[in-house]
Amino acid sequence: MELYASEDSPWCWRVRLALEHKRLRYNNHQLNVTTQEHKSPAMLRLTPRGRLPVLCDGAYVVFESVAILYYLDRQYPEWPLFGTSAQEGGVILRVIEEFQNYIEPHLMAIVAAIKAHELEGRRDEIMDHMLIAAGEARTIEGRLSKSEWIVGEQPSAADFVIYPWIRGLQQALEDPDASELAARFLPIDVQYPAVARWFSRIQSLPRYELTEPATLKR
Numbered sequence: 001m002e003l004y005a006s007e008d009s010p011w012c013w014r015v016r017l018a019l020e021h022k023r024l025r026y027n028n029h030q031l032n033v034t035t036q037e038h039k040s041p042a043m044l045r046l047t048p049r050g051r052l053p054v055l056c057d058g059a060y061v062v063f064e065s066v067a068i069l070y071y072l073d074r075q076y077p078e079w080p081l082f083g084t085s086a087q088e089g090g091v092i093l094r095v096i097e098e099f100q101n102y103i104e105p106h107l108m109a110i111v112a113a114i115k116a117h118e119l120e121g122r123r124d125e126i127m128d129h130m131l132i133a134a135g136e137a138r139t140i141e142g143r144l145s146k147s148e149w150i151v152g153e154q155p156s157a158a159d160f161v162i163y164p165w166i167r168g169l170q171q172a173l174e175d176p177d178a179s180e181l182a183a184r185f186l187p188i189d190v191q192y193p194a195v196a197r198w199f200s201r202i203q204s205l206p207r208y209e210l211t212e213p214a215t216l217k218r
């Protein structure tokens with residue numbers, strides 16, 4: 001399999017986590033988004049929107065990260081990503097949809113503003129995003145205080161979709177400019193102890209370290 005990905009993208013990281021979880025071998029092609037490598041004619045033939053990740057399995061091409069996870073699970077059912085029953089699969093997909101629709105846009109706004117050094121002048125707007133994200137993190141904390149994984153007894157697509165964003169938020173909030181925002185979330189082991197324990201569980205998964213963006217390495 002060929003994975004076309006950008007190293008520090010949460011959408012690409014979730015696919016690397018899923019591939020490693022399933023013990024699948026793949027060639028990881030890291031594209032440089034800054035130099036528009038992902039918009040080359042060859043890439044646009046694979047994925048007309050010019051977004052990453054894209055997975056090619058032989059002649060079959062799939063893009064959109066959650067669609068990739070779904071494809072992998074149907075094609076390679078060992079080490080399931082969407083549970084072992086229709087009901088469990090429904091809950092996993094519901095949690096993913098809720099995350100992507102109601103939380104991800106706020107996390108994107110916060111992380112992008114910190115990385116672009118744009119907090120000055122946008123502090124109230126970004127704090128509003130932070131308050132929503134912190135409230136949603138409370139819901140995730142509630143789930144993880146009852147169970148080791150976001151849904152069910154094993155790691156699932158829900159863990160692999162959500163983890164890269166929360167880990168990315170933790171990293172972004174370590175920027176000294178973001179201290180006011182950080183007070184709503186850090187230190188994570190004090191404010192969200194179940195999330196911190198879940199971080200350790202994910203980081204202990206086999207071959208986890210191969211999935212981690214170099215910019216985030218501990």
Ligand SMILES: N[C@@H](CCC(=O)N[C@@H](CS)C(=O)NCC(=O)O)C(=O)O
Nearest residue numbers: 006009011050051052053064065066
């Ligand atoms: N909904 C898509 C989002 C993909 C996405 O936005 N990827 C970023 C990763 S860096 C990208 O390709 N950005 C480059 C661009 O938009 O030109 C998914 O889940 O795969």
